[in-house]
Amino acid sequence: MSDHAADRATETFVAHRNLLFTVAYEMLGSAADAEDVLQETWLRWVKVDPEEVRDERAYLVRITTRQALNRLRTMKRRKEAYVGPWLPEPLLTTPDVAEDVELAESVSMALMLVLETLTPTERAVFVLREVFDVSYDEIAAAVDKTPPAVRQIAHRARQHVDARRPRAAVSQRQTKAALQSFQRAIETRDLQGLLDVLAPDVVLIGDGGGLKQAGLRPVVGADKAIRYILGGIGKTPATLTSEPTVVNGSPGLVLRLDGELDGVMAIRVDDDRITGVYYVRNPEKLSRVESETPLTLR
Secondary structure, three states: OOHHHHHHHHHHHHHHHHHHHHHHHHHHOOHHHHHHHHHHHHHHHOOOOHHHOOOHHHHHHHHHHHHHHHHHHHHHHHHHOOOOOOOOOOOEEOHHHHHOHHHHHHOOHHHHHHHOOOOHHHHHHHHHHHHOOOOHHHHHHHHOOOHHHHHHHHHHHHHHHHOOOOOOOOOHHHHHHHHHHHHHHHHHOOHHHHHHHEEEEEEEEEEOEOOEOOOOOOEEOHHHHHHHHHHHHOOOOOOEEEEEEEEOOEEEEEEEEOOEEEEEEEEEEEOOEEEEEEEEOOHHHOOOOOOOEOOOOO
16 A cells, blocks of 8 residues: 555544444444454555545445444353443543434433344444434445345334333433432432432442442342442442543443542433433443543434
8 A cells, every 4th residue: 555545544544433433332332342343444444445435434334333243243252251230331421422412312321221132233233224324225235234134124123222212312401410419319328319319110230340349130129229329339438429420421420439430320311210320330441431532423
């Protein structure tokens, strides 16, 4: 490859890097694996003759999708051996992500967990079609299926996700208000305050990955969730502090013990009550919460 061609390849890749990372992350739920996929995409991209590429963005998305699909299948084995519940790797996101309702929902912990219930191909098709509005023909080329087959997969995946996604998207303001009430109740150990903000059927999921203490299964119900919070997170000899932030496009908390990062908490809100609490403590998943990660749909 000539110097001019190499410069052009680099310029094109950098121009689309945030988009490619977003595609890979939404397919994998892991920033570390998404970065590996981008490295693999780059190694393949520099071997391509640019004169043979009509749509550089579509071509790069196709490479990224194929590499992410390969990694999804290997990740399945890793998750089967994972200690306790598996949560997506949380990202500290830039303000523009929170302002983009569609993007914020697509990377929310709640929806990312729903995507975990899809097969690898269903997840790829759903993400490309519903989130990034990629054409059926382009998706078919990326996943090695015919366009009619992709349409069927997309329909099936959409039905599956719609049946499990939040009933109605709530505003950032509502989520922030619920989080503030939750944070205040934790810090003051206010039992009634927690009962007021948590839905009766709230589900709390902790992810320690076997490296930090967390429940080995989801905690269901407000009473059990409160016992978990006040008996674990809220009752410790160390000083617990919580800082409001934006996690995966939505209000969240960064929790520290004696100033050291302990975990990241995201919530799901329905009808002004918290119906989901997602607490990531696995230190291997906390590298992206000290600096913002840019994401984009374009």
